[in-house]
Amino acid sequence: MKKLLTSIFLFSFCLSMSAQNSQKALVDYVDPFIGTTNFGTTNPGAITPNGLMSVVPFNVMGSSENTYDKDARWWSTPYEYTNNFFTGYSHVNLSGVGCPELGSLLLMPTTGELNVDYTQYGSKYKDEVATPGYYSNFLTKYNIKTEVTATPRTGLARFTFPKGQGNVLLNLGEGLTNESGAMVRRVNNQEYEGMKLLGTFCYNSQAVFPIYFVMRISKVPAETGYWKKQRPMTAEAEWDADQGKNKLYTKYGKEIAGDDIGVYFSFDTEENEQVEVQMGVSFVSIENARLNLETEQKDNHFDKIYQDARNLWEKNLARITVEGGTEDQRKIFYTSLYHLLIHPNILQDVNGEYPAMESDKILTTKGNRYTVFSLWDTYRNVHQLLTLVYPERQMEMVQTMLDMYREHGWLPKWELYGRETLTMEGDPSIPVIVDSWMKGLRDFDVDLAYEAMYKSATLPGNENLMRPDNDDYLSLGYVPLREKYDNSVSHALEYYIADYSLSKFAQALGKKEDAKMFYSRSLNYKHYYSKEFGTFRPKLPDGTFYTPFNPLQGADFEPNPGFHEGNSWNYTFYVPHDVYGLAKLMDGKTKFINKLQMVFDKGYYDPANEPDIAYPYLFSYFKGEEWRTSNEVHRLLKKYYTTKPDGIPGNDDTGTLSTWAIFNMIGFYPDCPGLPEYTLVSPVFDKVTIELSPKWYKENELIIEVNRNSPEDIYIDKVTLGGKQIKKYRITHDELVHGGHLIFDLKSTK
């Protein structure tokens, strides 16, 4: 222990030295508490960039004092800032997601007599600290300081105990996931290995998968064993003292299995004695979980592991440096960049093995195999930002998506640890892959990609996993409402944008007929336009509109015929591939602009969900109206993106809302997925330098400079690229990365 304390001292010393001698580290701009309330569903846990492992303080169950408690209400995230009842650290979690999943392998330290009931062993806490790769708190019930850090595939906890009896619990029964069932086996008194079932994401009952783990504790326990909640008995209730309760298995040391099981360790500790608990995981096997643990943690202790994680984050964040702006804006920016780099995350073990898509097979990859593709969200901006700043990762994500097609026969829709959860709608892989290809990320089998896209775009509905309503879509040109809450309009709008991307792809590949066909399809959105309401409106199979209709119904996730997670206003302007066509349908530019402005003015715009997040850029398609884009963007950024825990307006959606902020803060936004173009918007910073990857781009960096007199100068006066003024408020990807410095001259008036 002496050794450990020494190393802590040295570590703190080095950190403070480094702070004195250099600029503030970028990681220190990251505040992982941003987004941890207000349904942002991010968390302050320890994680590495795109790491499989996250170690998150789990505070969402077991207490009526929690504001949001999963035992009392629907809940989708392992951590809520306003809660106060900590029941352990969950290992492997989702960030910014709207359905409960993962968040299991709950590791909890306690003191005093062993108690394995989480409603009783949970503790309040204080002194929360979170920074990339590290989280800490102090459990007031037990006077235990807890700290966690992570490597890509393993977690490490350090518990500083008071003098007396200490306990460490691993709860395998509870967690955020709705799946239950686990198996755990004692390897020796300091090591256990096992498996827990996860899945049923967003109530897809077949999307089930196992997590394997190996845990090791640094201290030889005086006692270790299992617990298991006993099924309640009826006939034999009077004989079995444990029935309906948690039974302790004090003598049994082979494997145990069940719905509600756990492992305990008890020991005596000296004052301030530190106990470390390592957790290696794998989605392939227990053996791989051990290999991951032994490879990534070797003999390293807490401080080294954390320093490595911190360094890795610093290096990742440094791909973009910003100058100017407020301290808060820099915090918002780097925290958003941090959120961008959480999902998709790697899936493969250190030996390259991973579970094949929708299969029991184990395959091996040479590069990174990614997972957690929340594509209905991320196709809009996340993959575009990755393409620009982290192209090596985006390239591997595209390769992963094509491997999924090879393994499963389908590109992903909402992939989660090898399962297609089929959450949300559309065919979002198409714009993601087309967008990358258009921007020069072409290190993949383009024929296979086209084959995969063509398949989902053309296969009949009953064989079509991506587009189950393809028959209607192809024959009618739209998806009719056949069941009250079938989200039919939302489905079709996604198919239109996907088909537009596909038409561009076909065109580029010389497939003229296909290009024509898919382009033609993409314009069928017009079917939904109701002159009467001036909005999209669900349509029945016979071509008549669905009645009754109220374009405001469906706000705040209220169920709504035809539209998914939104109302008609949130969807009506979502035709990014034919903005002028839509304007024409709405009787011209003026009416279009007025109506769009009304959406913002009347508060019909929902900043918390994806369908309308590209609305602000539509103004810039029209000469003289471009100021409205910056006007709305700056207003929205200011209102909804802050450094507070509620500083993200809704589910971060695996980084999508954070990425919205990033693009807007640096001056451009990819408003039409699949199209390698950006709308320009006035940046919040004075200078932005983006490190470009020489493998993909000719330049080493992209520099954006801003000239303004005050922060209130939010309107674009002039934009020059490589010294040449840009006429339109629009720029292609190629221009952006190869056109030289991008300089904004801003002004204070429209």
Added chain:
Amino acid sequence: MKKLLTSIFLFSFCLSMSAQNSQKALVDYVDPFIGTTNFGTTNPGAITPNGLMSVVPFNVMGSSENTYDKDARWWSTPYEYTNNFFTGYSHVNLSGVGCPELGSLLLMPTTGELNVDYTQYGSKYKDEVATPGYYSNFLTKYNIKTEVTATPRTGLARFTFPKGQGNVLLNLGEGLTNESGAMVRRVNNQEYEGMKLLGTFCYNSQAVFPIYFVMRISKVPAETGYWKKQRPMTAEAEWDADQGKNKLYTKYGKEIAGDDIGVYFSFDTEENEQVEVQMGVSFVSIENARLNLETEQKDNHFDKIYQDARNLWEKNLARITVEGGTEDQRKIFYTSLYHLLIHPNILQDVNGEYPAMESDKILTTKGNRYTVFSLWDTYRNVHQLLTLVYPERQMEMVQTMLDMYREHGWLPKWELYGRETLTMEGDPSIPVIVDSWMKGLRDFDVDLAYEAMYKSATLPGNENLMRPDNDDYLSLGYVPLREKYDNSVSHALEYYIADYSLSKFAQALGKKEDAKMFYSRSLNYKHYYSKEFGTFRPKLPDGTFYTPFNPLQGADFEPNPGFHEGNSWNYTFYVPHDVYGLAKLMDGKTKFINKLQMVFDKGYYDPANEPDIAYPYLFSYFKGEEWRTSNEVHRLLKKYYTTKPDGIPGNDDTGTLSTWAIFNMIGFYPDCPGLPEYTLVSPVFDKVTIELSPKWYKENELIIEVNRNSPEDIYIDKVTLGGKQIKKYRITHDELVHGGHLIFDLKSTK
């Protein structure tokens, strides 16, 4: 399938030929239904002699139409003759036991739409057939004929389906055991492997152990998957359609774990199509379960496996041949012998591996490792009969017991699959091992045996697993009543008999002082004798008797201060090592005889439990009163032992009640465990030939002949051994096995 049907035909043909050409096979005298009601707790399942595996029709759950249903009442056996709701075949079971345990891995065939709820998929049945190594019935709900057979470590089921959809279910959630929790993994579409937790026998919550299995189905299923009972939800109940229900996992093919899980197979069958399901088990590992299956079943099909089991039983039963007696008496006799050869059963796998006693270690044995030692029962007669007729098995059982001491530090009390369940009381290993040694079974480390016995006889109570009340026992000479239902008198009476055995052992080993000490202890039973009641009576720590006292309290398992599973009358004469001393205490022979006779006449004698089962032989210690022994024995045999399902008076107690019948039917009974002597009793047969093992005994066979004029001649007129008349109605083991023919001349009057 054609091949299978041909082989069935040939097999039936051979069987009928053999029936025509020879005497009735001994196995055909065995009626496995005897003891399957009236709380006999035997079962008609398929098993091999001392086999680990039994495959038993499980009909004790899920229906209010069952007379005895474990879902509605306390219940301890997988099968009840009077029940009617079959929910599958349980693999590995206990026979004749009074606490629920084992009886899991429930294998069920059904037809029609898949249904995995046992309360719904259970079926009534008809046409039950049971014979050693085979059981069959016909499921009337499904028109499926089911048949099962077994090898020592594997089971095999054959289901004959009607045309249509057929299903096979493996339910890992239910069973007789009170433990729950299982893990199962798909190996391929026709093979699954897994583990289920068993234990908590007689509510010893720490006596827990795993069973590992590999199951294979002969038919390629159209579909196969899992089910799992979902935990009921509260907060999310409205979102998850499966909550609280059995969910089918149709796409997930890796391992699953939980409290209530199962595996299903579905397929289409032709009329009369047969599907076989193999089940290999091990208490060591899944790998060993597979090895056991592959070794013992090889490529053999049902008929061959069954024929082997039948042949093995025939060979085992043939160690004793009887002539004369009624057909019913031969049925009772061979069925009893069949029950004798069920427990203890082998534990080790085909490679010799077994789980060490109270340890997580796996060890390897060269011979047989036995398990299921219900010693409070079996020390009274089972091991004595094994010693005489199956000495190679008894020798290995003693070696097993000493290995348990090596592994765990204690000889067994009630050992179950490597766990000491501490059920019932006393130190019963001592008389078992001493008895064997006294009879010449000495192929074990005698010093180690003595060390083990000395340890439990002398260690202070707080360190003494066998004799937790040893402090009182040693200081006071008796165990005082300290808690109302502490069974104190029963404890002490067991220690007295054990100490008597130990004194004999010490004496034989030349340890004179020890012999004296233990002998002296064994006479301390006198503390309990109440002159007032003429019975044993619980005593308090201060030496006064416990009040209130009623020697009749405690009949029929009513809780009773001082006595376990019985009343004072059931225990008062249980001093088999000092019958004359007890008689003296009771004021002499006449009063002793009259009181003992009164116990029988007034119905105080309980034929259904062990404490008083040696009472009838006490008469024979007194000249002129010997007729009473045969008188009572013949009366009890006639009244309580029949060929009907209720033909055993109570729990068979792993063969103890059956063995009582066997000894009595062939003419002698080992009334004092540890003492190599028998009381003679008039046999029911005319001639009995016992094959003796040349390794242990000089003679090849022991022949008992009986001369009588009618079956009513039940009184002994004269007994000659090797032509020489025996004066006493008592014979030593050495005389019995080496003294030549034992000839009884019987008469009709006292």
